[in-house]
Amino acid sequence: MIMKRFFLNTKTEFLKSKGTAAVWLTILAALFIPVIYAMVCLERPDVMVKKINSDPWMAFLRMNWKNVAAVILPLYCVLMTSLIIQIEYRNNTWKQVYTLPRKFADVFFSKFIVIHSFLIGFILLFSSAIIISGLSVARLNPAYHLLSKDIPWMMLLIIASRIYLGLFAITIVQYWLSLRFKNFVVSLGIGMGLWITGIVLMDWDKIVYYPYMYSTFMFFTDFDKNPETLVQLSLCSIISSVLFLTLSFRDIYLLPERG
Amino acid sequence: MSSIVKTTNLDYSFNAGEKILDNINLDIPDGSIYGFLGPNGAGKTTTLRLLLGLLQIKTPGIRILGRDFKSNRISILRSIGSLIEQPSLYLHLTGNENLEIFRLSYDLPKSRIAEVLTIVGLRDAANKKTKAYSLGMKQRLAIAIALLHDPELLILDEPTNGLDPNGIVEIRDLISKLNQQHGKTIIISSHLLSEVEKIVTHVGIIHHGKLLFQGTFPELQKLQSNHSFIEINTSDNIKAMDILGGAISKSNMLRVHYKNDKQLAEINRTLVLKDFEVYHLARVKNDLEEIFMELIAE
Numbered sequence: 001m002i003m004k005r006f007f008l009n010t011k012t013e014f015l016k017s018k019g020t021a022a023v024w025l026t027i028l029a030a031l032f033i034p035v036i037y038a039m040v041c042l043e044r045p046d047v048m049v050k051k052i053n054s055d056p057w058m059a060f061l062r063m064n065w066k067n068v069a070a071v072i073l074p075l076y077c078v079l080m081t082s083l084i085i086q087i088e089y090r091n092n093t094w095k096q097v098y099t100l101p102r103k104f105a106d107v108f109f110s111k112f113i114v115i116h117s118f119l120i121g122f123i124l125l126f127s128s129a130i131i132i133s134g135l136s137v138a139r140l141n142p143a144y145h146l147l148s149k150d151i152p153w154m155m156l157l158i159i160a161s162r163i164y165l166g167l168f169a170i171t172i173v174q175y176w177l178s179l180r181f182k183n184f185v186v187s188l189g190i191g192m193g194l195w196i197t198g199i200v201l202m203d204w205d206k207i208v209y210y211p212y213m214y215s216t217f218m219f220f221t222d223f224d225k226n227p228e229t230l231v232q233l234s235l236c237s238i239i240s241s242v243l244f245l246t247l248s249f250r251d252i253y254l255l256p257e258r259g
Numbered sequence: 260m261s262s263i264v265k266t267t268n269l270d271y272s273f274n275a276g277e278k279i280l281d282n283i284n285l286d287i288p289d290g291s292i293y294g295f296l297g298p299n300g301a302g303k304t305t306t307l308r309l310l311l312g313l314l315q316i317k318t319p320g321i322r323i324l325g326r327d328f329k330s331n332r333i334s335i336l337r338s339i340g341s342l343i344e345q346p347s348l349y350l351h352l353t354g355n356e357n358l359e360i361f362r363l364s365y366d367l368p369k370s371r372i373a374e375v376l377t378i379v380g381l382r383d384a385a386n387k388k389t390k391a392y393s394l395g396m397k398q399r400l401a402i403a404i405a406l407l408h409d410p411e412l413l414i415l416d417e418p419t420n421g422l423d424p425n426g427i428v429e430i431r432d433l434i435s436k437l438n439q440q441h442g443k444t445i446i447i448s449s450h451l452l453s454e455v456e457k458i459v460t461h462v463g464i465i466h467h468g469k470l471l472f473q474g475t476f477p478e479l480q481k482l483q484s485n486h487s488f489i490e491i492n493t494s495d496n497i498k499a500m501d502i503l504g505g506a507i508s509k510s511n512m513l514r515v516h517y518k519n520d521k522q523l524a525e526i527n528r529t530l531v532l533k534d535f536e537v538y539h540l541a542r543v544k545n546d547l548e549e550i551f552m553e554l555i556a557e
Contacts, residue, residue, distance in 0.1 A: 005366065012360045019351055087349065096347035096404070099311045100364050101336040256273075259313045259343075 009102060010110040014117070022083040022118060029076050030122045033064050034129035041137045041144065049143045056146045057134065061156060064130045069163050069219035073122070074212060077170045078191030080118050084111065085178035085187075095259030104253050115171055123160050130156075159219065166214035166233065169240040173211065176248035208232055211240045263289040263412055263444045264310065265322045271305055271314065279305050281468045287446060287461065292438050294459035294476075295448040302468040303448040304344065307416050310446075311341055324411065337365075340405030341414040346397040347404075350390035354381055354400050357389060358407060365408040375403040378441075379433060395426035402433065406443075413437065413445045419454055431458055488514050489523060491530070492539035499535055514543065 017023060037060075041048045052059045088094045097107060131151060138146035173194070177187035198212040207213055208229075214237050223230040264287040271280040280302050287293045297303050308314045310321060312332050321328040323335045348357050358372045376382045379399040384392065389400060398418055405413055415434070419427045435458050437443045449455045462479045464472040472479065491506075491513040493499045499513060500506045503526060506515045517523050523542075530537050 008363045008366055012363045015356065015360050015363075016349055016352070018356070091347065091349050092345055093347040093349060095308075095311075095313055095343050096341075096361075098313055099336060099339070099341050099343075100361070101333045102364065103333065256315050257308075257313070258315075259308075 005102075006106055006110065009106055010113050013110045013114045016087050017084060017114060017118075020083065020087060022080050022087075025076070025080055025083065026118055026122050027125065029072055030125035031129050033067050033072065034126065034133035037064055038133040038137050042140060045141055045143055053143075053145050056138075056144065056149050057152050058155065060134045060146065061130060061152065061159065064126075064133075065159055065163075065219055068126060069159075069166075070216045073163065073167055073215055074170055074195050075192070076122060077119065077167055078174050078188060078195065080122075081115055081171060081174035082178045082184055082187045082191075084115055084118065085175070086184050089182050089184075098258040105249075108249055108252065112172075112175060115175060119164065119167065119171060123164060127156055127160055162218040162230075163215045165237050166216075166218035169211035169214065169237055169244055172241055172244040172248060176244065176251065179248070179252050208236055209240075211237070211244075261289050261325075262286050262322075263324060264446070266306075266310075267320045267322075269306070269309065269316075269320045271309060271316060279468050280309075283465070283468075283470050284473075285463060285470070286473065287444065287463075289444055290438075290442065291460045292434065292445045292447060292455075292458050293461045293463065294452075294455040295446055295463050295465065296450070296452055296455070297448075297465035298450050301450075301465045303450075303465055304416055305468075306465065307341075307343060307414055307446070307448060310414060311339065311343070312336070313343070337408065338411045339414060340408065340410040340412070341416075342398070342401045342405050342418055343414070343416045344420070346401030348389045348392075348397055348400060351388065353386050353388055354392070354403075355385045357400060358385075358404060361404050361407050367408060371407060371409075375406045378406060378437075379403040393426075395422055395429060398422065398426070398430055399433065402430075406437070406441075411444060413443050415445060415447045417448055417450070419449070427454060431455075434458055484518065487517055488543040489517055489526065490514055490539065490541055490543050491526070491537065493530060494536035494538070499530060502529065502533060512539070 041052070052063075088097060134144075134146045134151075138144040170191075174187060174191050177190055181187050195212045198207070198210050198216075201207055201210065202213070204210075208217070214233060217229070217233055221229050221233070264285055266283055266285040269280055269283040269285070270278060272278045283302075283306060285306070295303055295306070305314065309316060310323065310328070312328065316329075319327050319329055324338055326335060328335055349360065352360075354376070355372060358375065362369065362372055372385075373382070376385050379402055381396060381399055381403065384396060389397060392400065402413075402415070402418070405415070418434070419430050422430065431454075434445055434447060438445055438458075447455055447459070456476070459476050461475055462472065463470055464479075472482065490509075491499065491503075492511070493513070496508065496511070496513050500508060503513065503515050506513045508514070515526060517526065523540075527537060527540055
């Protein structure tokens, strides 16, 4: 019964996001880089064929993922989380949500699931767009050998999973900030500030404890050479996620005023 | 009549030492339309938010449907429908979609959406985006959401706020219908007595966080008649004040208490017979604010 209600309430949270800016942001941001690289490959084969053809799919995957892992996905998480929570603030509906016969945990986690569904949706759409973009480029210009090679599905899955794990803590911190501050600019500003701080502190020896850089390191670190870093990053990501989730749940639950 | 809502010594403060509500003892009878009245900032919305659990209090003191609210929040909320301040609607969705969101949360059959749309008269606009609704339509949809799960108690915080006279009449008629035909107990807050006096059966008056009056509407009317004044301006107000015992001077006018129209005519006759030129003699509009002032003065 509790699970049925939670399922129905999560469904309502999805309904609320129908046709919102969060949906459009997900689609446009996920397609942006694959479309750009498809255009670059078609326009400048003189440069790109040489770059890609030694190991076409791996090169094409890495080329697309590097910008997304380092810049687009962390910023997407900051923006998308705020947009999802703003649906309630903008429409003045928090009070209606909290006067429904729902437990606080139900409200908190159903929204959290929506945020992660959007993130997973982004990653799936982006991954599909890379494949479609690669196949289209090779079909339009046979100098690219992407059609004759197998698509490295496993590598795509590994990269996507690592980056998703690296983003987990960011989504929780941003969720917390978005629930805490009614003003959209505050959560957005803090989120972007934390990400920029991470870029500035990139060479710091303790940067591995800084969640806003996990997705970047998950992509750029050579785990064949430094396998221990993968374990360390994964552990830090999981521990910080659990810590922030606990703190945010407790903090929002204890707010004297709701809605 | 048994009580559907009862609060005992309810206090609330946002900051320590600054009481927003002070010893509120609401007693709202089952089946009533309870007008919860007070000027802006009196504590109406804070009280209603406490009744709905939107503000948290550590001490018990709220009983709804005979049960302690704090320990039975979820089951009590299943029996309450509410509209607090402006309507809470997802403006990018249609009326139907808004209702669907709440229908799923309450796990109700789909047919219930058509039923409540019929009650509030919005069937034709159900597929329009709610951002295209007029304020009156938004209020009616918000009431439809509040009614969706067929609650025993409806809490409506200033539901006519911002509506044109036609919209006010529509909402008022709807509230009467919900009480009389559907048996709902309704708490309706307002800062204007005139807005709710035609429909309420019981009244509570709150001012500066204190419940100054609570009783049936006829009891309030009796109180109101005991606080009726006329304003007079004559050729010599100082002398007239001596003649009219109990008159007070206010804004270059005299203010005199009266009980009925006969007494009003008598005051006029007295002044004319004593050769005063009477320039102005009018009933002071006996609105809620005036009653507040009198109640506070007492």
